Amino acid sequence: MAGRIVRTSISLPRDLIKELDYFVDSIGSDRSKVVQQAIRNFLSIPHKEEDRVAGLLMIVYSHRMHGLEEEITDIQHGFINLIVSDIHIHLDEEKCMLAIFVKGMFKDVQSLMRKIVGKRGVLMIKESFVKL
Numbered sequence: 001m002a003g004r005i006v007r008t009s010i011s012l013p014r015d016l017i018k019e020l021d022y023f024v025d026s027i028g029s030d031r032s033k034v035v036q037q038a039i040r041n042f043l044s045i046p047h048k049e050e051d052r053v054a055g056l057l058m059i060v061y062s063h064r065m066h067g068l069e070e071e072i073t074d075i076q077h078g079f080i081n082l083i084v085s086d087i088h089i090h091l092d093e094e095k096c097m098l099a100i101f102v103k104g105m106f107k108d109v110q111s112l113m114r115k116i117v118g119k120r121g122v123l124m125i126k127e128s129f130v131k132l
């Protein structure tokens with residue numbers, strides 16, 4: 001990933017530099033490394049349907065909603081080539097979290113999310129992906 005290093009100059013607000021330097025000091029790193037990683041993080045955000053991604057969908061739902069778990073399982077079986085694994089976490093008496101790990105086309109991940117997001121009993125969906 002690291003190619004030849006090129007020196008460059010950018011303009012930043014004074015407050016932002018101050019915050020950056022405070023963070024850099026707190027983790028014992030240097031400005032260049034932290035800025036490089038921040039840029040890579042930014043560039044890893046998928047934005048095109050054809051992007052290949054890997055990541056995680058977190059779904060919080062009510063396990064008291066009759067039939068919902070079976071329905072989500074059925075939906076997952078329709079994305080057999082996208083889903084790498086999943087983990088079920090019992091959050092409290094009423095709520096469960098399903099973490100679905102995916103690797104594939106961003107458009108397929110979006111399609112999976114669209115099938116789950118509107119279901120009755122689904123309380124929250126969060127996502128975290130990196131572009132491959």
Ligand code: NI
Pocket residue numbers: 063088089090091095096097
């Ligand atoms: Ni549970």
